[in-house]
Every structure is written in C-alpha cells, then in structure tokens.
Amino acid sequence: MVVADSVDEYSSPEKEPFSASDTENDATSREQDSKALKKSASPPPPKLFLNLPDKTEEALATFNLLQLSKYQNAKLGSCGRQTEDMTCDCREDFDTNTKVNHACGEDSECINRLTSVECLDESCSCGSDCQNQRFQKKAYAKVCVIQTEHKGFGLRAEEDLGQDQFIYEYIGEVVDEPSFRNRMIDYDNQGLKHFYFMMLQKGEFIDATKAGCLARFCNHSCSPNAYVDKWVVGKKLRMGIFAKKNILKGEEITFDYNVDRYGAQAQKCYCGEPNCIGFIGGKTQTDSARILPHIIAEALAVTSSQEKEWLKLMKQKGIKRSEKDDDTINAEFVASLEIKTIGFDEVPKITGCLLQPNLDFIVMEKIIDRVVMTEDETVLHRIAKVHGVEAFSTILKNILSAGSDDTTNLDQKRKLSDTEESLVFKVLKLMSAWPKMKYRNRIVNSQVELYLEAIVDRFNDDLTELAQFLLDQWKQLPMEFKIPKRLDGPSSQKEDILADARRSKNHDDSRRIDGKPLPEGWQWAVDANTGNIYFYNREKNLTQWEKPVAEKKPIALPKGPRRLDDEKEKIIEKQRRRDEDRKREKQERDAKLKQEKYKLEQEQEEIKRLTGLADIIAQAKAQQEELARLAAESAKETKHKKSSSQPVDCERLWARALASVVPNMLKKYEKEIGHDNLKLCAKDIVKVLAEKEVKRHGTSKPPVTFDEEKRAKMKSFVKPYMEKFVAKLEQKRQKKRSLSNGNGTSEKQPSKRHKD
Template sequence: MVSSRSSSPKKSDDFGVSSVAQPRTFEMEDDKTPEALTTFTELKRCLYALKDLGNSKSHDYIECDCYEDRVDGENRACGEDSDCINRLTLIECVNELCGSCGYECQNQRFQRRQYAKISVFRTEKKGYGVRADCDIAANHFIYEYTGEVIPEDKFRERMVDYDHQKLKHFYFMMLQAGEFIDATKKGSLARFCNHSCNPNAYVNKWDVAGKLRMGIFAHRSIAKGEEITFDYNVDRYGATAQPCYCDEPNCIGFLGGKTQTDAASLLPQNYADALGVVPAVEKKWIKMMKAKGEKIVKSEINNVNVDFVQSLDLTPCERFDEVSKVMSVLLQADDILIIRRLTERILLTTDQDLHYQIIKLHGYRCFSKLLTTFHEDAEFQLDILHYLDCLPKTTKNGILASQIGNKVEELKCEPRLYDICEALLQKWNSFETYKRITKKDVSENISIMKTDLRRIRLPPGWELIHENGKPVYYNAQQQTKLHQPPNGASKTFNGARKPGRNTTPDIAANGSANKKKRVFDAEEYEKKKKQRMEYQQKEIERLKNEEMRQLKLKMELEDQKKTELRKIIAEVNQQKEQEKIDKMKREEEEQQRKQRRLQQTKGEHLMHKWNKLFASVVPNMVRHYEKDLGKEHIKECARDIAKILSNKEVKKDQTRHPPAELSKEKRIKVREFTKIYMEKFSERYARRKMQQT
C-alpha cells in the first residue's frame, strides 16, 4: 500500500453515492489492537532520517491574534468555529510562541495527541482495519499518521527492499515533494486505516512548530463501530496492481495501475479545493484527453497532472472559506506550478472584504515569499506589486512582521519595477503601527476584556489595537477609531456564534431608546461590584501564579542545563587529564626503552673490544693442551675464556674501555684463570672419554 495522499479525498457525492446511508458497523468484532501493536514499533512522533526533513516552507513561526478564554479551567481560544488565522491556514498554535491565545488552546491537537477513540479489528479480506469506538463528528481530528520521514532516494531503495522481503503491505505516505513517511515498521495505529473509493475520512497536512505533520480527519459524521477509511489516491509503484475490497458502488476494482490513474483525481484534493476544481471538471478533461488519444500522466513527485493544471481557467475567490484554502496551500506548497496558479487566482480576486481576509491570513508573508519565488519573472512580480497596491489600508504591523518592505526595497533596482516599488513604500510608510493587545494587557484591563475582547468577531477591515494603554477598534481604510465594537460586530460563545443570533446590537448605541435600563438597588450593586472585584483579583492572581510557574520551570530547566553542562565539562577535563597522564607514561616508557637499547648497544660494543683484546693472548696460553684435547676443543675453550673474561670486565665498569695491550700483572691473572679453566675442562674431558670406553 503506497499513499501519496496529502489532503482530503473526493467527496463521495461526486460519484453520486450517498456517504451516510446506513454505514456498516463492526462493533461485534474482536478488538485486535494489542495483537496489531506487536506487528510494528509504535511512534508517538515521526522520526527524521535527516534533520532538515519535514520542515515547513513558511519558515518563521506565525502567531495568531486570538485571546485566552478560560471557562472552568479550560482554554476555549482558537476553537473549531473560531476565526483563528492559524487554524484557518492549517497551522497549530505553540505555547511558547503564541502568547495571546494562552496555554493549551484548542488549536494544539497534534501536540497534545487529542486522538479520537479507535481500535483495530480483523476485516474479512483487507487484513487489519480501524474502527471508531465512539461517534466522531465531521472534521474531527482522528489520529496522526506517524513513521520514519525519509528522502526520495531512500524511499526508492526501501520499495525494492520490501519487495525482496515479500512484504504484503507497504505503508508509505508522501509528506511533501521528495519526502515520504514510511510507517511499514515504525508508525501509529493510523497505518491500519484502509482505502475506500467512498471514504469517511481524509488526510490533511498541518504545520506544527515548523514541522509538517499528517493527520486523519473525519470527512463526515462517523458512527460508533464504523470502519475508518480514506482515499489513498495512488499511482502504482510496484509491478502488480492490488485489488480493492472496499465494496462501494463506485469502486474501481484496483489500487494502482491504469484503472486507478484514470479514475483518481488529477491532483491532491487540497490543491483541487484551493484551485476551485470540482470532479466534473476533471472528468471532462480526462474524457477530452482520451478522445485525442493522449496519455494521462501524473508526476510521481507530487501526484499532480501538469497538463491539467496548466489548462485550468481559474476563477476569483468568492467566499471566505475559498480564501482560507488558497492561503493555507500557499503557506505550505513548494510546487512552483501550483504556487503560480494559486497566485493567479488571488490576483483575480477583487472583492475588498476578501482582500481584508487575504491580509489577515498572513497575506503579506505570502506575497513576500512569492516575490522571492518568482525572482526571475519580472512580469509576474509586476502583477503582484500592482495587486499589493490595490489592497486596502490596514495597520503597518503585518507589513513589518513579514519584512515585505525589505523585499520591495530590493526590487527597486529593477528599472521597470522602480515606480511601483517606490509608490508602495511611500503608501506603506503612511500606515500607522500599533501595539497589539497582549495577554498582559488583558490582565491589566480584565474588567473590559473578559467579554468585549475575547468574544468579539469583527467585520472586515476592523482590527483591535492598543493605544495609550487602552483597547481601541481601528479601521485603517476609514481612518476610524472606536472604543466600543463597530456595527456588524458579533459576539461568539466559546469559539462559536450563539445559536439563533447572527449579530449583536450596536454596543455604541447604549443610549438608544430601545435598550432597556437595568436598575439595581444599592445592596445588589455593591454585591455585584464585590463579585467583580473578587473575580478580577482571582484572575490577576492566577496570571501571576502562571507567570511564576513558567519562571520557575524556566529556571529549573536553566539549572538542569547548567548542571549537565558542568558535568560534560568535568568529564571532558577528566578525559583530557587522563589522556595527558597516559601520554606522559607512554613517553616515559619510550624513553626508558631507548635508554636500555642505548646501554645494551654500548655494552655490546665494549664487550666486543674486550673480547678482541683477550682473543689476542688466550690462544697462546692454551696451545700446549692441544696434544691432549685436540685442535677444535682448544679453539672452543679459547673463545669461552675470552668471552668470560670480557663479561667480567664489562660488569666491573661499563664505561672503561680496554687498553691497547694487557699489563704484566693483568697478563699473569689471565694466565692463572686460563690454567684453572683448562685443568677443569681437561678433567671433564678425560672423565667423558673414560665413560665412553
């Protein structure tokens, strides 16, 4: 099984099949999860073969502009129905980097492993499968697809290796161009999700703390006991097409091969959604290509049919959700063709409300990336710059954060771009910069912030800024500032609009006749005032405790790092000292060996000189024994006597060299020693001779 799927699959309705009609459930099947876990190594997070694999294309972390909203100890910020710009563009908030929305907001599902309850069961024909152990709502996060993230060359090697090992199933999923997740031997329970031509789930790619991660999400409501499936959307990598056993009315029969290529979508679903492509357009193009007799080929790198993408007649974005889909892909995509075509769709969009949405969803950051990506296409850069000039006025904060001003300043070097670049820079210089409302500001103005700031959905063009220590609603285009929410603002409750109400009355019209006055007696007023003060005090105390806890945690981590560093330094110093001692010992031993070799050489040289001196006199002293002992024995005795005498002289004094000739006294002593040696030798010789006879 090889999947290059990188986003949600086609809706079953596109094939004319109802995706929710009486789904089959498998509640009665035995739970095989413990058994399935023995077939692979479970990973909580992906393992990366190389450090740079899996890095997102947006590079810098992007902070959302939501605010902390705690209810019963739970932070409701950045929820499913909120306007969180990170969530809308498939980016998770990170505690240490996204301060305004607070710790453990609702947009941390991958980091906190907020998985749905699932289990593994044995299917009739497909081996293991995954079922829901509870009802799962549409778009709910089900599970992360983890494994070993490997480059394309390693992916090709493993395909061949697994084929040689006769493995029945492969578990590859494309992460991004040239990078794959291999869950064959290491992964998560998500690897057991089977393919279906009419799936109830889809796969989406999210940016989590700078790394891309793949998650499985509910395409529709999934009933308890129902098998969880998604569309692999694969082209065959192996030699044999695998049969499909999904038993759906629209099943094409095989995974991989010609049949699958013709029937599968011509590009991943997230690209199709962002480009505004519907299945009918794909089918029409496939039919046209077949009529011409031309081959339909998708790139193995990114599962995209280049000819189809180039043939598209793009339309402008018309809804907020379309803008969100385009911007989320632009932030993550690395395919130049897809980036260009999505940019063209943005350039076609003229609705000013959607312009505000584009800016809000990290628009300036995207445009800065685009100007860099298409650095060799001055004509396309010119189109982008003219589009930037048409965008409505906002605060300068987004322009500064994206550093797009620096990029435009560089482009002034191009003569044909100079005028528009200069006009843009002058326009942006007139924009005002404001301090954003932070969590600290919320604590300082808590009585105002609790409802008005955390739960207000502002209309297009309006922003919440900080001026003179107070929150202000600001519209840069209209040059308007309000201390109360503007007309068209709506309250949200726990991240969603209150049922049955789309807007709230204009809060600025507090004095209007149609608003009822609430009258409290003095006692009730004092009671309410006391409650508010107590709440404020508790909230301030909670924030202080949280800051102290974080500070304490930070200090503990610093102390731990220092301790570990000191330990490492001590170990290194100890190792260096030991190496120094060992080196000194080796040098000392080497010196001793040299000294011994030198002494031995000197001794041998001195011995040779003494031996030469004695050899000049001893043979004459033993010559008269030749008659009894024979010539050979006499020679041997003379050599032994000279050697013994030389050895004695060297032992007495290793520095004294022999004289040119023996003195008279020394000659007498040598003669006496020779006489004693020869008498003893003659006795032994006579005894041996007698024994032989």
C-alpha cells in the same frame, strides 16, 4: 498521499491471484453495477463492525510504535519558514470553573485554524492550551484495530465522530526521495507485499512500514469516510487523518489512497462500495485518482467531477497523462482551468494553499489570477487579514530564492522569466491595494521586506518602483508592544493573576531570571503578542518592561552556628541531587543503548538483504573479472592506449541494474523449471541485455529505475526466450521419461505454461 499499498501485511489467505484480464472484467462489471446503483433512491447505511474483537495489542507487535515522526535529517518536513511563527489574532477565553481555554475553537475565526496552522503557547496571543493544538496534544479519537475479512487489519471508530474531527496523525520515518526509492526496492527484495508510504511534500515521504502509529492501519475505500490533510505545527509539516463526514461508532475508518503505487502489484479492492472500481493499483486506478492534491483542488475551486471529465476527454482524444514520478500536479490540467472569482468562505483555502512551501509556479499563477479577478472589497480585505502577508511573502520567496530557506543568494542577478516577473508584479500590485495596516509586526515576521529589498536591488523598472513604494509605506508603521492591564475589581484581579500564572507556567520559576531571584513580590512573564519579557508585582499593582531593582535593606546581624538539623537537611538535599544526576545519566544511557540497538537492527537487515543478493552479485563480479581479462588481452594485442575499464564498468552497471528487474519477471517459471535453471536463465538474460544496452548507449550509465516502456521491451525479450527454454527442457524430460519407461512414451502430459 499514500504511494504504496497501506493494507496491513496480515493479508487474508482467502485472497486469490488474478490476471490483467480479470482486472478489466472486474472494472467493467463494477462500473455497470455502479451506474445501476446510482439510480437507487438512498445510499445504504454504513457497515458496523461492533462484533469484531479488539486486535490492537496484536497489531502493535507488528511494528515499532512512534510518538512523533523521525526525520532522516533536520531539513526534512520543513514548512518553509524558519523565522517567526505564524500567530493568530484570537484572545484568551479562559473558563475559571472548568480551567479550559476555549480560544481558537472549531467555530472560531482563528486565522491559524482556518489555514491549517496550529497555535503555539509561546507565540500566540490566544493564551496557553487553546483548542487549536490537536497535533501537539495528541487529541486522537478513540479507535481500535480489528481483523477484517479480506483486508487484513483495519481501524475502527470506538465513538461517534463528527465531520472534520481530527482522528489521528500519520506518523513514521520521514525520508527523502532517493531513500524512498531505495526502501521500495529493499522492501520488495525482503518479500514485503504491503508498503506504508505517504507523500509529505514534493521529494519527501513518511514511511510507516516498520515504525509508525495506529494510523497506518487505515484501509483504502473508493468511497471513504475520512481524508488526509497537511498542517503546519511549529516549523514542521505534519499529516493528519480527519473525518470526511459523520462516522458512527463501529464503522471502519478509511480514506482514498488516491495514487499509483511505485511497482506494487495490482490487488483486488474489497471496500464493497457501490462506486468501487474493483482493484487498487494499475492503470485504471491511476486514471480514477484525483489529479490535484486536496489543498490545491480547493484553492482552484476544482471538483472531482471536473477532473474525471477532463480525464475522460483526454482519453477520448488518445492523450495519456504526462505526469512524471516527481510531479505533484498535472500542469496540463491546471493550465486548462477557467479562472473564477473568490468567495468570502474560500479565502482560508486560498491563503492556506499559498503558504505551502515549493508550490508549483502554475498553481501560484492561477491562484493569483483568481485574486486579481475578484473585485469584492470584503474578500480582498479578508485575504490580507488571514495570513495574506505571509502567503504573498511565500510566493516571492519561491520565485526569488527558488523556495530555499537560505536568503543569502537573493542579491544574485538571476534573470527572471517574463511569466515570473509578471507574477511578482501582480503580487506587489495586490499588496499595494490592501487596506492600510496599523502596525508592522506582521510585515517584519513574514520577512516580506527582505524580498522587496532584493527586488529593488535587482530590477530597474516598474517592479522596483512598486517595491520601493511598499517599503516606504511600511517603514512608517510603528511596532505594537502590549503590556497587559489589570481591570478594577476583586474578580478581575483574580482572573488577571491567573492569566499571568498561565503565561509564566512554561518556565521553571517565574520569580527567578538568569538564575538570579527577582526582588520580593516581583514575577516575570512573556507577552503573548511580542514575545518580550515583562515584570509585574500584584501587591503593588505595578507592570513594567524594565527589570526591577531590589530595595536596599540594612545588613542583618550574623546568626549563630548552624544547627544540626540544618546540616542534616543539607546532606539530604545533596543526596537527592546525586540521585537525580544518577537517574538522568541512566536515562541517557538507556536512550543511547536503544539508539545503538535500533542502528544494529538496521545493519543486520541490510546484511540480510545483501546476503540474499549474494548469488547475483557473485555472478556479476565474475562477469566483470572475465570482461576485464578479455579487455586487457585485447589492449595488449591492438596496443591501444585507451583504457578498457570504462565499457566493462558500464556493462557491469547495466548488469546490476537489470539484475534487480529480470529475476522478478522469471518468478512465474520457477515451479516449472526449478530454482537452479531459473538462476541460469536470469544470468544469461541479464548478460545478453547488458551487452545490447552497452552497444546501444555506449558509456552512458543505466537509469535508477526503468520506465514501463523499457520493462515492456524486457518482457518481449524474456517471453520467447523462456518459451524456447521451457520447450527444450520439456523435450529433455520426455526423453528421460521415455528411456525410464522403456517404451519411448510418457503417460504424463506436459505442464501448462503461465499466461504472460
């Protein structure tokens, strides 16, 4: 979910800063108002903003528009399966009148759509351009950007939207966690108040701060009308915004940011909903957020009320949430859940969750326990049908190869824990009880046999016996190869020709293969079920797997010299190809220049950031040189052989780490003591704290980021230090004023200090 404030940077000037006490008062009063409003008979009608002008063009100028997300490296965004694509069992439902393929629609039983996987033209049997390709087709809802009263830019629906309708994809730059944390610091140093991060999966984030799409303008609401869902498209994971309920034309589209923002200041929430908690960010926001991601909560049959009750119980017991920064779930909460059986309609949510890469072990364990507890045969059969093989193969992959796509280390003798072995045994036991399959296509595509063979090689107990049983059973199954057949009758022949044309439309020329033309009347296409090429001849009513061979024809007599027209056509064709080559080269040059320009802009921004920190770096460098000099002198006097560079380096590292935090704590004193005094104070505090940390921790390096406890200790040091400094400075100022007035008194009152 969004891990930084996603409200637009064009914040309203009417916003006023507020203190922690204001936050608590707002939260208390709004909670009382919320309880009172719950007693009302009917919810208020949705607010419409039809009168506000369209600000889309103005908003587009604030960031770089992307059509697709950019990945920091090829490994990011992986759905965890690098072999065969997941296919559905739907059949093409092509309307020859409207030229629309209605397969895999909203009300269909498409196993891909049920498990949040998009179909691909080249692999699924549902035919080309089915209804389950909304991300690929950019089938976005009609929306526009508006300027709200308090929240900056927002996104408005320009048409009525139905429940669960796809609204927009959340697009940006996909980065890893170290880059995400560095960008948070960089944006903060650049003075950006609002960040646009969304977690894609554990350790990966979508950053739409400087490059993205219109989805970045969706504001937060405590009672949203939209939600964010993760989908598999090809080999990548992508995030989409969907309608949580029916949305009227003119409504603002909102979703729940639902997370703590890493270091962002608490801000007032202007959603205006009856259940509004008063602000975005801070402790109360974290406590009110969902404990589990949407997809995991549905798979475990957890409601938001259950989560809130658990949080309330933990708060009463005085137990704080123990989630770490890189945790995606609360393991304590999951462990406390009571296991429930699975209903028929819950099956897609179960397998869809298990298909997620790098799923937490305790979540997999709880879901499999739900499957084991379920005795309804229809439910168990549906699990096997709705990508059950792929889901269980993903579990084995997560355990045996630690979620890595590299399967070369499966034969390593890493000992599994008792809980891991128990879960593997449950998975194999469930698969052995599945109804017998007719074909082994899905077995091969899921790579589950690879993991079973690793189990046979690594273990010598019941696991090996069960794994070998499944391997022997599946090896007897045949592979399914389908050759499309033409039905009798003129109308069916016409539709069949149309289907073949659609199957081969993704290729440049269905009458040529390997650069060579096929015999007259022959064409080729790709079988949707197997991905293999077959050949057909409609005139002769033939379909075959083998490449056709041309019939030998008598050698024709040579023709006379070419006519002038032929030479002219040849020259024209040559010129056309030359123009195309030039056009292509120009496009490549433009793309390269654009890429170099973007790289240059990034470098300039980095230089600008480094320039802003030049003073602090220069001070740290001076301290380092001075400490090095003192250390060298000390080494000569005491004749120690041990180098003194290590403590100096450690103190320099601590000083650099503290310099990224301490100045922000002193900003509120700048108006009172001046910028130069502020720099001197920051320098002195950093130096003192760095010396203390080196004495306390020795040669240990400082952490990348400081936790709340460490920041609190810093603040406890900064506060009395600055109070003393301000008091001394005020005394000096009074003394100067007294001398200037000549009577020893000053008419001005001392300035009021900031609240901590």
